[in-house]
Amino acid sequence: METKPSAEKQDLLDRYAYRFGPMRLRTMQHLCLDVFETERSGCYSKDIDGKKYLDALSVQGIFNLGRRHPVIVEAMKKAVDHLDIGNNFFMSEERLIFAEKLAETTPGDINCFFFSSTGSEAVDLAIKIARGYTSRPGIISANECYHGITGYALSTNGNPDYTVPFGPMMPGFSRVPYGDIDALQSEISDETAAVIFEPMISEAGLLLPPDDYFAKVRELCDKNDSLMIIDEVVTGLGRTGKFWAIEHYEGVVPDIMVSGKGLTAGMYPMAATMFTEDVSDFFLAYPFSHYSSTAGSDIGCVVSAAMIDVINRPEFLEAVNEKGALLAKGYEELLTLFPDVLESYVQIGLNTALLLDDPSGGFRMNRYLGEEGVFALLSTNNTAAIRIQPPLIISNEEIGKILDALHVSLKKLSLK
Numbered sequence: 001m002e003t004k005p006s007a008e009k010q011d012l013l014d015r016y017a018y019r020f021g022p023m024r025l026r027t028m029q030h031l032c033l034d035v036f037e038t039e040r041s042g043c044y045s046k047d048i049d050g051k052k053y054l055d056a057l058s059v060q061g062i063f064n065l066g067r068r069h070p071v072i073v074e075a076m077k078k079a080v081d082h083l084d085i086g087n088n089f090f091m092s093e094e095r096l097i098f099a100e101k102l103a104e105t106t107p108g109d110i111n112c113f114f115f116s117s118t119g120s121e122a123v124d125l126a127i128k129i130a131r132g133y134t135s136r137p138g139i140i141s142a143n144e145c146y147h148g149i150t151g152y153a154l155s156t157n158g159n160p161d162y163t164v165p166f167g168p169m170m171p172g173f174s175r176v177p178y179g180d181i182d183a184l185q186s187e188i189s190d191e192t193a194a195v196i197f198e199p200m201i202s203e204a205g206l207l208l209p210p211d212d213y214f215a216k217v218r219e220l221c222d223k224n225d226s227l228m229i230i231d232e233v234v235t236g237l238g239r240t241g242k243f244w245a246i247e248h249y250e251g252v253v254p255d256i257m258v259s260g261k262g263l264t265a266g267m268y269p270m271a272a273t274m275f276t277e278d279v280s281d282f283f284l285a286y287p288f289s290h291y292s293s294t295a296g297s298d299i300g301c302v303v304s305a306a307m308i309d310v311i312n313r314p315e316f317l318e319a320v321n322e323k324g325a326l327l328a329k330g331y332e333e334l335l336t337l338f339p340d341v342l343e344s345y346v347q348i349g350l351n352t353a354l355l356l357d358d359p360s361g362g363f364r365m366n367r368y369l370g371e372e373g374v375f376a377l378l379s380t381n382n383t384a385a386i387r388i389q390p391p392l393i394i395s396n397e398e399i400g401k402i403l404d405a406l407h408v409s410l411k412k413l414s415l416k
């Protein structure tokens with residue numbers, strides 16, 4: 001049910017629509033999510049008219065630690081007292097400490113880093129390094145993927161909604177169905193610089209590949225002297241109950257990994273391209289071939305290092321798994337209550353998605369959940385799915401609230 005905005009909010013919405021475009025606002029109004037955000041804390045934020053919204057998305061990981069986590073706020077306050085962005089031509093202890101903490105988490109000998117501000121930039125660099133290192137043009141991604149909005153990242157994308165207005169995309173890019181090793185075997189060649197995949201794709205309704213997929217991808221890459229890039233922008237930093245989601249596929253070590261979103265701890269832009277010592281040799285020949293004026297800022301490094309300290313503890317990751325299991329228990333009950341509209345669910349840690357019978361059920365659920373004051377998001381590459389990816393610090397009580405809202409929303413969907 002739509003509630004009429006106050007005069008104050010309506011004025012702000014009108015001015016906002018003028019400055020940032022009316023179509024985005026209209027979409028958010030349609031989803032009952034035209035929130036003019038004011039206060040924010042933990043798993044909640046508040047609209048200017050007073051309605052509270054429970055976060056069931058974390059903006060796919062940005063708010064893994066919720067809003068304004070006290071440890072992060074404290075670290076940032078201290079940093080602001082004596083630091084700034086930093087001079088990117090100089091070196092700094094903050095950057096080094098963050099890199100060393102990150103290296104404690106990464107698989108194999110992924111020990112070398114380049115920091116940037118957004119996931120898209122970090123993906124672009126991963127692709128640039130792969131091309132530079134191999135002197136080959138080919139990049140293979142998944143049909144269902146989303147790796148970002150910048151030049152190389154966008155060229156991996158198979159969804160015409162993102163690419164058609166900006167075509168043609170860059171040459172050298174091709175796609176295969178996710179999880180289909182035979183398709184990859186047919187596509188990969190001595191022209192392939194790299195393959196780029198997520199360990200699971202939530203943008204497509206949380207697709208999980210066969211258990212042995214990534215071991216076989218690794219084998220194919222080795223056979224063809226191609227690099228393996230794993231995009232952990234959404235899945236990394238504890239989301240799936242392990243620090244990196246690629247750890248679910250035992251023994252698989254990529255050549256390059258990408259992280260973003262949660263690296264910011266919701267407080268300061270940060271993304272990382274992470275690569276092996278071998279791949280880092282590329283920068284011996286081209287040390288200044290890639291540069292970003294504001295990336296890897298000293299304040300951002302302090303914030304990101306504090307975030308790692310919070311998440312990289314066995315008890316924190318265990319709690320993520322326990323909370324995921326609690327959500328799954330609720331999903332099981334919803335499956336028995338609403339078999340006509342709820343087809344199945346996927347859950348791995350706190351990365352979860354509900355798959356609906358209705359091909360556009362994701363849109364409807366998005367709106368119904370908005371009405372209940374819960375912010376979730378449909379999967380844009382599979383509109384029959386709604387993602388539930390709450391902050392990792394969510395309480396059991398708040399999980400109960402998400403499940404209650406899902407109950408009401410599925411009921412509405414089944415009555416429509």
Ligand SMILES: Cc1ncc(COP(=O)(O)O)c(C=O)c1O
Pocket residue numbers: 060117118119120121123146147148149198231232233234260261
């Ligand atoms: C898997 C994945 N990779 C990369 C990106 C790009 O990150 P950013 O929006 O920070 O540029 C996204 C963004 O949603 C993503 O989901």
